[in-house]
Amino acid sequence: MVSHRPSTQLWFNFMLVLLAVLAAGAPEPAQADQQEERPPTPTPEEIAAMAEMAENAPLFASHEVLVVSLEANIEDLKRERDQDIEREGKFTFMGPDNEPMTVSVKLTTRGIFRLDKRNCNFPPLKLDLPKSKVEGTIFHGQNKLKLVAPCNDRRDDYQRYVLLEYLVYRTYNLITPVSYRVRLLHCTFKDSSGKNDDRTMYVFLIEDVDRLAERNFAEESEWEQFHPYNMQDRQAALVDLFQYMIGNTDWSAPYFHNIKMILAEELTYLVIPFDFDFSGAVDARYAFPDPSVGIRRVRDRAYRGFCRESLDFATLFALFNERRDSIYATVRGLEELEEKQRDRLLDYYDKFYDVINNEGRARREIHRMCRRA
DSSP states (O other): OOOOOOOHHHHHHHHHHHHHHHHTTOOOOTTOOTTSOOOOOOOHHHHHHHHHHHHTOGGGSOOOOEEEEEEEOHHHHHHOOOTTOOEEEEEEEEOTTSSEEEEEEEEEEOOSTTTSTTTOSSOOEEEEOOGGGSTTSTTTTOOEEEEEOOSSTTOHHHHHHHHHHHHHHHHHHHHOSSSOOEEEEEEEEEETTSSSOOEEEEEEEEOOHHHHHHHTTOEEOOOSOOOGGGBOHHHHHHHHHHHHHHTOOSOBTTTTBSEEEEEEGGGEEEEEEOOOTTSTTTOOTTOOOOTTTOOSSTTSOOOOOBOOTTOOHHHHHHHHHHTHHHHHHHHHHOTTSOHHHHHHHHHHHHHHHHHHTSHHHHHHHTGGGOBOO
16 A cells, blocks of 8 residues: 655754744643743754664554463453553563564553443453564564453453454554554463463553654644544545444544644644544454444444545545455454454444445444534
8 A cells, every 4th residue: 555655854844833833822731831941943854764674563563463462460451450460461572583582571550441340351452562573573673562351351242342352553553654553463361470370352442642753754742632624634535434344433533532743744733543442343342432423333333434525535436446356355364253244344334335326324423423622
């Protein structure tokens, strides 16, 4: 897939403009420390080097399933889920010499719904890898990575949800490079406390937002809320249409619920969705639609995008149609997921394509359903 990236000179000019705007008193992102000394502006050469390294990261150069193991105090992770507690773990994977290689990692819990013990018996994790120890390996250039594991490690259907959510991320990768890349793992969890048996599950890793930003010649921009019309129209609408495609209502771009934002050239704000387990495409037993939307099941769809006068939906529909064969081939190719579940997901996607390729239905179910900010 071709990625259109801004030139390093444009980025350099943009950074100069941004610094001038900030110096003139423009509002700072919500969490920025006004007294913190700003790092020096990267040179165009440094920006290009960071983008190339992030783009060519070996972890995301292939979709082959990686066989790994993670040893930690699993009992403690399940029992005490404070996100501020950092724990030690041992992460084992195949090294460059095709021999098992073990590195020490830092582990923290994360999330909101899945972090709650009432909802899940296994919390989502974040891995902090030692960069210096993984140089020259499949994890070269990586440090902080989110790990998505089954919410319940004792039920087969929860394993299915992980594989379906992985496919949703892969679907969005095929639509735009401004998306989180993922890598599927077959991971054996070993409990150093001895209180839990070893469990081997499919899990996946999510690219860090800083690496995503770097390969798109941008940087993360954090705010408490943001007016939707200050976001780049076409890219924001692309997110809206994708969320409609997968049947997801568990997100909000203006309030950054399951959304990150990066700042690209010429003060262009781009939003990136994540966390899709509440979508109709995944159809998890614990998922429910946003009560304010007015639908009964997550498999129902509701378009939640904002009205954008200059937006040409025809070009967006054309993009989704252009990528349809690649999306379907990706779903069919994931043999780790049962065939009937792959067929069920494709049937769900078929219904989306039925809407966007029928002028009357597209007008009723998408165009007229947009929200005004």
